[in-house]
Structures are given as C-alpha cells and as structure tokens.
Amino acid sequence: MRKWIALGLLLTSGVQAQGAAERIAAQAHEGVASCAASQCHGATQVSSKQSVQMNEFALWQEFDPHAKAYDILLSPESQSIARKLGIGKAEEAKVCLDCHADNVPVDLRGAKFQIDDGVGCEACHGGAAGWLASHTTASHADNLAAGLYPTEDPVARSALCLSCHAGTPDRMITHRIMGAGHPRLSFELDTFTWLHPHYQADADYEARKGRFDGLRDWGIGQATAAINALDILLDERSGWHGIFPELVLFDCHACHRSMSGRQWGPRQGTGLGPGVVRLNDSNLVMFRHVLAAVDSAAAERVLAQSRALHKATTESREQTFAAARTLRATLQQLSTRVADFKFSPDALAAILSSMIRDADRGEFRDFAAAEQGAMAVQSVVVAFEGSGLLDEAATERLRARVDALYSTVERDEGFAMARFVDALKAVRAAAP
Ligand code: HEC
Ligand code: HEC
Ligand code: HEC
Ligand code: HEC
Structure with missing residues (x-):
C-alpha cells in the first residue's frame, strides 16, 4: 500500500509536469x-x-x-x-x-x-x-x-512524459511555435510507453516493481493530461497572451477547417453553440469513459464540470479560472481512485459501451477526441487479450479491427466522424 500513499502525495502537489521536470534536474x-x-x-x-x-x-x-x-x-x-x-x-x-x-x-x-x-x-x-x-x-x-525518478509509477511517469509531450508553464509549446511549423503534439501514456521500450514487464519485473497494468496507466494518463492542461490554462504566464488565451490549449480544428464544410453539430461534452472556439477537451472526454467503469456518478460529475468550464470560457477569465480549479480538484481526487481500481472484463466492456454511447451523440466530432479514442481502444483491447477471454482467432479479428479504427485517424485532414464511429462499432462487435 505504501506505493499508493506516495502516489496520493504526488497527486496533491502543485503543477505536476513542471514538478517532474524540476525533480529530473535536482x-x-x-x-x-x-x-x-x-x-x-x-x-x-x-x-x-x-x-x-x-x-x-x-x-x-x-x-x-x-x-x-x-x-x-x-x-x-x-x-x-x-x-x-x-x-x-x-x-x-x-x-x-x-x-x-x-x-x-x-x-x-x-x-x-x-x-x-x-x-x-x-x-x-x-x-x-x-x-x-x-x-x-x-x-x-x-x-x-x-533521486532515481520513479518511472514505474504511472502518475509520476505520466507527469514526466507530459513535461515534453504536452509542455508545462515553464516549457511551453505555444501556438506561435506550431504556427512556425512544429508538428501538433498528441500523447497517450499506455500507447507511448510501449512504442519503443527498452524494458519488459516480465515476472521478474513485476516481482521487483509491482503489476504493470496498461488500462490503469491509460486511465491515469488521461487524468494527468487534463490536469496538466488546466495548470497551463490557470497560469497567467503560459495560458494567456494579450487579449487572447494561448491558442494551443484549444481544439485546433475549432479554427482550422474550411468555411464551406458545414460540419458543425452539437456536442454534449461542451454544450456550446456553433462558431465558438472550444478548449481541447479530448482527455476529459476519455477520462469520463475510464470512469464509466469505475464510478458512473463521478463520470456525470466530470461531464457537468467540463460543461461548466466550456461555458465559463465564453464568459470571463475569472469564471474560467474558478471552473478550472473546481474541475482540477475533482480530477485529482478521482485519479487516485483509478490508480487503485482493478479493471475486470466487465469494466472493459463498460468502457467500450460508454464510448459508443458518446459516439452516437456526435461526441467524436473533434479529431483530437477521436485520436485519443483510437489509442484508448488499443489499451482496452490489449487488456482483453490479457484477460484470457479471447482465443487466437478472436484476437486476430479484434486486432484487425483496431488497425481499421486507427486508419480513420491517420490524418487530421480528411477525418470523417462517421467512418470513425463505424470502425468503433466494429471493434465492439468483435469484443467479448
Ligand atoms: C523517455 C524516457 C526514458 C529514457 C530516455 C530512458 N528510459 Fe529507461 N525507462 C523508462 C521507462 C518508462 C521505464 C519503465 C518503467 C520502469 O520500470 O522504470 C524504464 C526502465 C528502465 C530500466 C529498468 C528496467 C527494469 O526491468 O526494471 C533500466 C535499467 C533503464 N530504463 C535504463 C535506461 C538507460 C540506460 C537509458 C539510456 C540509454 C534509459 N533507460 C533511457 C524511460 C526512459
Ligand atoms: C525531455 C523531453 C522528453 C521527455 C521527458 C519524454 N519525451 Fe518522448 N519525445 C521527446 C521528443 C523531443 C520526441 C521527438 C523525437 C524525434 O522525433 O526525434 C519524443 C518522441 C517520443 C516517441 C516517439 C513518437 C512517435 O511518433 O514515434 C515516443 C513513443 C515517446 N517520445 C514516448 C515518451 C514517453 C513514454 C515518455 C515518458 C516516459 C517520454 N517520451 C518522455 C521528448 C521527450
Ligand atoms: C514542449 C516540448 C517541445 C518544445 C518546446 C519543442 N518541441 Fe519539437 N517536438 C516535441 C515532441 C514531443 C515531438 C514529437 C512529437 C510526436 O512525434 O509525437 C517534437 C517533434 C519535433 C519535430 C518533428 C520531428 C520528427 O521526427 O519529424 C521537429 C522538427 C521539432 N520538434 C523541432 C522543434 C524546434 C525547432 C523547437 C524549438 C523552436 C521545438 N521543436 C520545441 C517537443 C517539443
Ligand atoms: C482560435 C483559433 C485557432 C486555434 C484554436 C488554433 N489556431 Fe492555428 N492559427 C490560427 C490563426 C488565426 C493562424 C494565423 C493564420 C495566418 O497567419 O494567416 C493560425 C496559424 C497556424 C499555423 C500556420 C499555418 C500556415 O499556413 O502557416 C499552424 C501550423 C497552426 N495554426 C496550427 C495549429 C494547431 C496545431 C492548433 C491546435 C493545437 C491550432 N493551430 C489552434 C487560429 C487558430
């Protein structure tokens, strides 16, 4: 249990990703x-x-x-x-x-x-x-x-990776840098941890460092990324420039799309009308799906508080800060719960169903949410594979459908929500 006490301490400390960078340079x-x-x-x-x-x-x-x-x-x-x-x-x-x-x-x-x-x-x-x-x-x-950094701890690892893969108030990837040609950053803890590993989570590893649980890491990664974005928003130096807030915190495709598209449609996650620049809430959307398995009442609370934040951005800076602080506190408290949660096959099914309910309501209209959605499904499917519920043929089928889902988010230009939603449903149909 000692590990989770340490985790709790980390979660309640100040700006997390910035704290990680400071520990690395201690x-x-x-x-x-x-x-x-x-x-x-x-x-x-x-x-x-x-x-x-x-x-x-x-x-x-x-x-x-x-x-x-x-x-x-x-x-x-x-x-x-x-x-x-x-x-x-x-x-x-x-x-x-x-x-x-x-x-x-x-x-x-x-x-x-x-x-x-x-x-x-x-x-x-x-x-x-x-x-x-x-x-x-x-x-x-x-x-x-x-002073060795606890990279095995998912909260600490996530804060560390985000210090470069999303930025911190001290280490910002601004819209100006993007405008000069820097690629858009996107990150998901579980997927990125296993892209180019120099480590193995074998029996020996688990004996020394405890269970490596990809689904838990995915869930914690979503909470930590959302908290980090709120920390940047709440910081006067990094979150605001002149009369505009820092644009990198907003959904890129809220501005970067053609005017002839007529692509706008309502999203329950924002509650905003057409023509409004909205914060990039892809990690908040995903964290709600994590909570669908852990505590569905809490998922509703995060939804209500996310909508309140979106609404506040159309009102004033003070209201935005107040809503951001409320949501941040909720996320911090809930991510400790996720860290302790043991995901069962039923929980995996609940996550996929929750994503499909949102998909039917048009929640994956924004590319950034769909991109996080594809990486989430990958983590869920790997967890299914580890649960022993799938034989070899079922595993093959499921993997092929995850690949098809990924292909719908390969490029942000030309992203079509309908193709993403169909591919998501195909994954669900092949899962136990
Ligand atoms: C981008 C971040 C990153 C860099 C750079 C990095 N590591 Fe790691 N390293 C990790 C992560 C994440 C783990 C897995 C979690 C853990 O057990 O700490 C890890 C694990 C390890 C482990 C422990 C494996 C085990 O079974 O316990 C060793 C040893 C290690 N790294 C050595 C190195 C060496 C040597 C280098 C430089 C050549 C290096 N790492 C560079 C992130 C990194
Ligand atoms: C000090 C900054 C820094 C930290 C800390 C860091 N990264 Fe990175 N990472 C980068 C940069 C910069 C690149 C791009 C390098 C390139 O393209 O040559 C990158 C690239 C990657 C890629 C390749 C992405 C791709 O599209 O193939 C992965 C995967 C990745 N990082 C995972 C991680 C993980 C997991 C952690 C935390 C354990 C982490 N990184 C921590 C700076 C960092
Ligand atoms: C907040 C951290 C951060 C800052 C600041 C930053 N980068 Fe990056 N950069 C990254 C990460 C992370 C990636 C990898 C993105 C990925 O693949 O997911 C990257 C990718 C890139 C790439 C594409 C690499 C490839 O393999 O195609 C270039 C080029 C680049 N950065 C140049 C720059 C330059 C020049 C600056 C300074 C003006 C800069 N970066 C500042 C984090 C940063
Ligand atoms: C509030 C609206 C808004 C948001 C949100 C926004 N941008 Fe921009 N972006 C602009 C404007 C305005 C310009 C400047 C266009 C010009 O100079 O003609 C621009 C320019 C750019 C350019 C340079 C394009 C060129 O032709 O040189 C890039 C690249 C870019 N943005 C990327 C992004 C990314 C990535 C995001 C999300 C992280 C994002 N933008 C979010 C409004 C926005």
Missing part, C-alpha cells in the same frame, strides 16, 4: 556515456544474470526516437521553424533544447555529459550523481530515495 547529470559501458547498460544482448536487460543503451540508440531528438534540431525543418520564430539556431535555443535534449544547467553537467545525446537516460531517470555509484547494489527503494 542533481547533476553524468551523461549517457556513464551508463553505456559494455559491462553496464551497454551490453549487446539481454543479460541472463541481471534482473534488468542490460542492453538498454543499444535499444535506446538504435530504436528510440529520443536518441535522435537533438539531431532533429539540425534538420532543415527545425532551421525553418527557428528562422520564422527569430530565435537563432534551433540547436542553441533554450526553448527547443528543453524538450529535445537533457537541457540541465551547465553547472549540473558532469564530465561525460553531452548535450547532443538528446533525450538521454537521465532526462527520464533523473540526475545520477546521487546514485550512479551505488545503484547496482542498493535496493530500488534506496535508489528512489537517492
């Missing part, structure tokens, strides 16, 4: 080369003697885009973004390096540290000065106490 970073020796994490093969794989460096270097995050700043695409923003060279600009490298202050860089290593080991595992020498013989708990 002590000196020794550099990737300090981890990569062949007898350390630089092995070429999975070790049969150690509890961890030991080939983490090779996997990171070869497969993980984080290893190339700095190199991306040298690309013509990055140079063009930097030119349009008038910030000098992208590879020297703090605003770019903060997310594309392990950009700790110079006095926190050890002898082997190199900025061009990109998002290196310590950008996620925390500065190693306090534990590098002792971590091979110390217990995991002792390593955490010495």
Whole structure:
C-alpha cells in the first residue's frame, strides 16, 4: 500500500509536469556515456544474470526516437521553424533544447555529459550523481530515495512524459511555435510507453516493481493530461497572451477547417453553440469513459464540470479560472481512485459501451477526441487479450479491427466522424 500513499502525495502537489521536470534536474547529470559501458547498460544482448536487460543503451540508440531528438534540431525543418520564430539556431535555443535534449544547467553537467545525446537516460531517470555509484547494489527503494525518478509509477511517469509531450508553464509549446511549423503534439501514456521500450514487464519485473497494468496507466494518463492542461490554462504566464488565451490549449480544428464544410453539430461534452472556439477537451472526454467503469456518478460529475468550464470560457477569465480549479480538484481526487481500481472484463466492456454511447451523440466530432479514442481502444483491447477471454482467432479479428479504427485517424485532414464511429462499432462487435 505504501506505493499508493506516495502516489496520493504526488497527486496533491502543485503543477505536476513542471514538478517532474524540476525533480529530473535536482542533481547533476553524468551523461549517457556513464551508463553505456559494455559491462553496464551497454551490453549487446539481454543479460541472463541481471534482473534488468542490460542492453538498454543499444535499444535506446538504435530504436528510440529520443536518441535522435537533438539531431532533429539540425534538420532543415527545425532551421525553418527557428528562422520564422527569430530565435537563432534551433540547436542553441533554450526553448527547443528543453524538450529535445537533457537541457540541465551547465553547472549540473558532469564530465561525460553531452548535450547532443538528446533525450538521454537521465532526462527520464533523473540526475545520477546521487546514485550512479551505488545503484547496482542498493535496493530500488534506496535508489528512489537517492533521486532515481520513479518511472514505474504511472502518475509520476505520466507527469514526466507530459513535461515534453504536452509542455508545462515553464516549457511551453505555444501556438506561435506550431504556427512556425512544429508538428501538433498528441500523447497517450499506455500507447507511448510501449512504442519503443527498452524494458519488459516480465515476472521478474513485476516481482521487483509491482503489476504493470496498461488500462490503469491509460486511465491515469488521461487524468494527468487534463490536469496538466488546466495548470497551463490557470497560469497567467503560459495560458494567456494579450487579449487572447494561448491558442494551443484549444481544439485546433475549432479554427482550422474550411468555411464551406458545414460540419458543425452539437456536442454534449461542451454544450456550446456553433462558431465558438472550444478548449481541447479530448482527455476529459476519455477520462469520463475510464470512469464509466469505475464510478458512473463521478463520470456525470466530470461531464457537468467540463460543461461548466466550456461555458465559463465564453464568459470571463475569472469564471474560467474558478471552473478550472473546481474541475482540477475533482480530477485529482478521482485519479487516485483509478490508480487503485482493478479493471475486470466487465469494466472493459463498460468502457467500450460508454464510448459508443458518446459516439452516437456526435461526441467524436473533434479529431483530437477521436485520436485519443483510437489509442484508448488499443489499451482496452490489449487488456482483453490479457484477460484470457479471447482465443487466437478472436484476437486476430479484434486486432484487425483496431488497425481499421486507427486508419480513420491517420490524418487530421480528411477525418470523417462517421467512418470513425463505424470502425468503433466494429471493434465492439468483435469484443467479448
Ligand atoms: C514542449 C516540448 C517541445 C518544445 C518546446 C519543442 N518541441 Fe519539437 N517536438 C516535441 C515532441 C514531443 C515531438 C514529437 C512529437 C510526436 O512525434 O509525437 C517534437 C517533434 C519535433 C519535430 C518533428 C520531428 C520528427 O521526427 O519529424 C521537429 C522538427 C521539432 N520538434 C523541432 C522543434 C524546434 C525547432 C523547437 C524549438 C523552436 C521545438 N521543436 C520545441 C517537443 C517539443
Ligand atoms: C523517455 C524516457 C526514458 C529514457 C530516455 C530512458 N528510459 Fe529507461 N525507462 C523508462 C521507462 C518508462 C521505464 C519503465 C518503467 C520502469 O520500470 O522504470 C524504464 C526502465 C528502465 C530500466 C529498468 C528496467 C527494469 O526491468 O526494471 C533500466 C535499467 C533503464 N530504463 C535504463 C535506461 C538507460 C540506460 C537509458 C539510456 C540509454 C534509459 N533507460 C533511457 C524511460 C526512459
Ligand atoms: C525531455 C523531453 C522528453 C521527455 C521527458 C519524454 N519525451 Fe518522448 N519525445 C521527446 C521528443 C523531443 C520526441 C521527438 C523525437 C524525434 O522525433 O526525434 C519524443 C518522441 C517520443 C516517441 C516517439 C513518437 C512517435 O511518433 O514515434 C515516443 C513513443 C515517446 N517520445 C514516448 C515518451 C514517453 C513514454 C515518455 C515518458 C516516459 C517520454 N517520451 C518522455 C521528448 C521527450
Ligand atoms: C482560435 C483559433 C485557432 C486555434 C484554436 C488554433 N489556431 Fe492555428 N492559427 C490560427 C490563426 C488565426 C493562424 C494565423 C493564420 C495566418 O497567419 O494567416 C493560425 C496559424 C497556424 C499555423 C500556420 C499555418 C500556415 O499556413 O502557416 C499552424 C501550423 C497552426 N495554426 C496550427 C495549429 C494547431 C496545431 C492548433 C491546435 C493545437 C491550432 N493551430 C489552434 C487560429 C487558430
């Protein structure tokens, strides 16, 4: 139970993703080369003697885009973004390096540290000065106490990833940066955790670190992302510019679509009429589906408070802040419940049904919600596979339908809600 007490503490602390970035930079970073020796994490093969794989460096270097995050700043695409923003060279600009490298202050860089290593080991595992020498013989708990970042904890991990994959008040990806050509950011904790892993959640892992539950991670990831967006909105420096709020917090497609489309339709999640710029609420929509399995009365409360926030944005800044604070507190309290919840096959079915009810009401009209929806279904289906309810043929069928669902959100331009909804229903029909 100790783990969940620690979790509760994290959840009630201040700005979460910003807090994660501060913890990562709390002590000196020794550099990737300090981890990569062949007898350390630089092995070429999975070790049969150690509890961890030991080939983490090779996997990171070869497969993980984080290893190339700095190199991306040298690309013509990055140079063009930097030119349009008038910030000098992208590879020297703090605003770019903060997310594309392990950009700790110079006095926190050890002898082997190199900025061009990109998002290196310590950008996620925390500065190693306090534990590098002792971590091979110390217990995991002792390593955490010495400053190793708790990446296995879904709340802490989510806050960490979001510090770059969504931004924080101190580390903003603004609409100006997007306007200069930066790709739109989208993130889902469970999907992204398993895209390029250098770890395995095998029996040995679970014995050391506890159960790895993708569905729980998906649920917590939605709450943490929604809270992070509210934190940015609530911060005067990051949430507002001149007479406009920061546009990156809003649904991109509320503005970026053609006028001849006549695509507008009501959405119960916002309660807003046509022609209104609305906040990007895709994580709130998804968190309601998580709650459909955990506590349906709470899902209604989140719906009511989300609508109140949308309405407040059409009234005043003060009302927006008040509604954002109420919703934030609710999310924080509920995400602890999700962290403790054990999802059963019935719960999985409840989530899919809840999504389909929303789909029939037009709730997936906005691309960002549909994109999160596809990643959610993926997490739910993987959980179904783990439940032992599916034979091989059923698994194949379900996977093919998830692929078909993904293909409907491949590109935001040309997204058609009807195709997404049909594909979603096809997944439901193939699930137990
Ligand atoms: C808040 C963090 C953040 C900031 C600030 C940021 N980036 Fe990024 N950038 C990302 C993330 C995360 C991705 C990967 C998006 C994805 O694939 O989901 C990315 C992707 C990119 C890509 C596309 C990479 C590819 O593989 O196609 C380019 C180019 C880029 N960033 C350049 C820049 C430049 C130049 C700056 C500075 C003006 C900058 N970024 C600032 C987080 C950030
Ligand atoms: C983008 C973030 C990120 C980067 C960069 C990163 N890791 Fe990890 N690492 C993780 C996550 C997430 C896990 C899985 C959760 C956990 O058990 O901590 C993990 C797990 C591990 C584990 C433990 C596996 C286990 O079975 O307990 C080791 C060892 C490790 N990483 C080493 C490295 C090394 C070495 C590097 C650099 C070459 C590196 N990591 C870079 C995020 C990262
Ligand atoms: C210090 C900033 C930073 C942190 C922390 C971070 N990332 Fe990233 N991540 C990036 C950048 C920048 C890119 C884009 C790199 C590129 O395209 O070369 C990226 C790319 C990725 C990609 C590839 C996306 C794609 O479209 O293929 C995945 C997956 C990913 N990150 C997962 C994670 C996860 C999971 C975590 C938390 C454990 C995490 N990241 C933490 C900065 C970060
Ligand atoms: C409130 C309306 C609004 C919202 C919401 C909005 N934008 Fe914009 N966007 C604009 C305006 C206005 C421009 C400037 C157009 C111009 O300069 O002609 C622009 C420009 C851009 C451009 C540059 C286009 C070009 O042709 O150079 C990009 C890219 C962009 N936005 C991406 C995004 C993304 C990604 C999001 C969501 C995270 C978003 N926008 C949300 C109104 C919006």
